[in-house]
Amino acid sequence: MTHTLDTQGTPARGGATRCADCTDGLGRPRPVEPGSWRDRIRQKPGLGIAYRVGVFVVGLLFVLLGLALTVLPGPLTIPPVLVGLWVWSTEFQWARRFFVAFRRQARDAWAHARRHPVSSAAITVGGLAAAGVVFWAVGHYDLVDRALAAIGG
Numbered sequence: 001m002t003h004t005l006d007t008q009g010t011p012a013r014g015g016a017t018r019c020a021d022c023t024d025g026l027g028r029p030r031p032v033e034p035g036s037w038r039d040r041i042r043q044k045p046g047l048g049i050a051y052r053v054g055v056f057v058v059g060l061l062f063v064l065l066g067l068a069l070t071v072l073p074g075p076l077t078i079p080p081v082l083v084g085l086w087v088w089s090t091e092f093q094w095a096r097r098f099f100v101a102f103r104r105q106a107r108d109a110w111a112h113a114r115r116h117p118v119s120s121a122a123i124t125v126g127g128l129a130a131a132g133v134v135f136w137a138v139g140h141y142d143l144v145d146r147a148l149a150a151i152g153g
Contacts, residue, residue, distance in 0.1 A: 052091055059088035059095070072131055076124075078106045 032038040042048040062084030069077040085102055088095030113120040138144060 055087060055091040059084040062087060072127060078109065082106055 032042065038051075041051050062080045064084075066077045066079070066081030066084065069080065082099075082102060085095055085099040089099040
């Protein structure tokens with residue numbers, strides 16, 4: 001790993017990056033300040049890779065939580081996905097682009113909900129009630145067992 005050098009051949013300060021040409025298939029590592037905590041992690045190859053994998057896994061868990069919440073109506077799916085993208089964007093440049101676009105859409109959705117609070121609340125409460133009825137029906141009428149019996153499982 002090398003420092004970016006200034007015109008005198010000394011390590012550049014303020015915006016210099018480590019391993020500016022590194023890529024691992026998931027995108028370039030974000031620029032870091034030399035001597036910072038992330039810089040020290042990246043200097044140790046095994047620890048740097050473990051850190052990036054950890055960041056990816058934590059972000060993935062939040063994104064999956066947001067996707068799991070898509071069965072519920074309203075803006076409930078937005079916050080976990082936004083947090084997951086934010087976690088990824090701290091380390092992956094490709095996620096930074098998604099984060100900026102997703103954050104803009106989330107702000108637009110929130111502004112729409114604030115302009116139309118009654119309809120947004122009615123849709124959210126109605127959707128939660130519908131989801132509750134579906135969960136109750138599945139348990140009360142043993143729909144999973146009946147479906148498995150119907151397909152021969």
